[in-house]
Amino acid sequence: MDISSLVQRNNTKIVFIILDGVGGLPVNGKTELEAANKPNLDALSRISACGLHIPVAHGITPGSGPGHFGVFGYDPIKYEIGRGVLEALGVGIELKKTDVALRCNYATIKNGIIIDRRAGRIPTEKNVELTERLSNQIKEIDGVKIILKPGKEHRFCLVLRFPENITEKEAVVTDTDPQKEGKPPAEPVPLNEESRKVAEVAKKFIEKAEEFLKNEERANYVLLRGFSALPHIPTFEEKYGLKACSIAVYPMYRGITRLLGMETIPVEGDIKEEVELLKKVYKDYDFLFVHIKKVDSFGEDGNFEGKVKKIEEFDSFLPEIISLNPDTLVITGDHSTPSLLKAHSWHPVPLLINSPYVFGGLVNAFTERECLKGELGIIPATAIMPLVLANTLRLKKFGA
């Protein structure tokens, strides 16, 4: 059900922490959460409502977009977000409804054949310099404004800003990246009639960029991927009546949360700096999201010990977070990233909700297997936000 009609505002505060990819699998009998020495998290689990959530559906391994959409209560099957859009938001471009966003690579072309899809991973400084010059050269094509922003190494972001609104349906254009070296680049092909004008501008951009880059040694071509326009998504304010902010070091997560209308506050560093920022802005928001990335990174690397240590590091900061005394504190992940798999996985993710209105006393530690005994059971990720709103008494009764 759409709970927006039941939302009532009050002065409660919610702290919502994502330990990215926190769920794991046993290695020598223990998962990362089971191996970690985390007295604070375990103590909190004993007085909290615990359970596990299923990010998308049984057996489905989510990417970062669907993983976060789910825990924030946006059905990840209904709301799909284009890769280009995600990238653009991540590098700080404030997308408008008139925009088509793409993620691009500098590449090396020779005699019409792509010989390096990443232009030898040119240094980021080179990318910055090149993108600035390219940006000055190509400011507009057929009345469409061209916005470029460098990323790391060979990556950059392209936004085509049309004079009129562009719907998702008008941006269905194929990637030009041939995916393998030794092949010619593909044409940007519109997959429906409505997308022709976007494809046309993209084609002209490629031609102009190739002409401008022709004397570059390595970065003498551009590959375009992830054509996408802004999806229509209700904001946190519209959906839940929450003034929300997002504390995340990595661009992608800032991008996702900006899409949901959260204010994203720049922060560099890791857990320590994020917790410092949390404390600093705590008074200004109803809902404070903190994204902790590196738990996932170690999982992706297959570094069991590294993931354990990062969980332990988070545990050491937990008392500082608890001392803020939020009305509801949520700790979970957007998906599992077992070191064993070196990848995201489909496994249900441990979930903890602390508020004055829970039973507690059912689990002994914040682990996959203990959370199974908790009062929440195994629930869809999209059930988390209704529970969070309920626990802060922000939902009116349904029906008389």
Place this chain on the structure above:
Amino acid sequence: MDISSLVQRNNTKIVFIILDGVGGLPVNGKTELEAANKPNLDALSRISACGLHIPVAHGITPGSGPGHFGVFGYDPIKYEIGRGVLEALGVGIELKKTDVALRCNYATIKNGIIIDRRAGRIPTEKNVELTERLSNQIKEIDGVKIILKPGKEHRFCLVLRFPENITEKEAVVTDTDPQKEGKPPAEPVPLNEESRKVAEVAKKFIEKAEEFLKNEERANYVLLRGFSALPHIPTFEEKYGLKACSIAVYPMYRGITRLLGMETIPVEGDIKEEVELLKKVYKDYDFLFVHIKKVDSFGEDGNFEGKVKKIEEFDSFLPEIISLNPDTLVITGDHSTPSLLKAHSWHPVPLLINSPYVFGGLVNAFTERECLKGELGIIPATAIMPLVLANTLRLKKFGA
């Protein structure tokens, strides 16, 4: 799935007990169910299928209508019941498809301003006398029969009985209650073209009532709320092939169950009288619903001890109910009403199903936390009735 096509009739008997608002939250470490001394209920739980049900959806706090619809297997999001209809059924008006029902207040108006929305809570006897006179005065408006029935204090029920059928869509008219004193009453405004005739009659009723009541000191005006026509709901007989009766002291619950086609048998008193009636009519029905209200009432008052005592009182009558030897006995609540919250809540509700076809041996007591260990798990309320029919062998196999 719609299970109606699988229903087969037999001679089994089902007793279905709702302890209204039975679920609670810990106060000093124990919930009301955990604090109560209830040896019979606990013993029964040990040989029953136990679990918890979610009345509407995760995080959603149900009103009494949705709470009961859910446990009776009617999706509370699909079947919404108008407040006027609920009230009319509750006071014993047998609504027809030609009716629009409203709940009304006597109010005090002065110079066009509502100065008391409840007419100083006039005594019920005064209301009865006034409503009878008003009823004799206004018997019909433009061919629409006017039916009035007094409630308690300042409340009464109005039914507009049209010569032709009225659909829900034709009764979408706004309340006239300004909600705050010191404001003029609102007009009844039709929210679509189809509802104009209902609004027109309502307006004339207000004018005639005002003229008739003008010399009353306090009850000199009427406020109209909850315009609604009968929703189309399949009956228990149609849906489940069950001849059902409802034993409930409070009007609202008789109203809800009458809407589902249950026979409602008048009863006054409390648990004792309800159990006596249950025994008396036991032989006449397949499905006997007993509604025990006061568990919820104490919860709403924040009276932890009162709620505990009421649960204990129910426990003392349980052996009498068990001695009827129903084929399936269900004990649950329509929602939780923790004394801690002094209100309905969203928490899953303990559920017990006793029949010869359960595992049992999994829980030690009928409490929120023990029921988590039970064989039913946490299920949607709408799953209860299919399970009840299954346990009485009233459902055929699905598919070959």
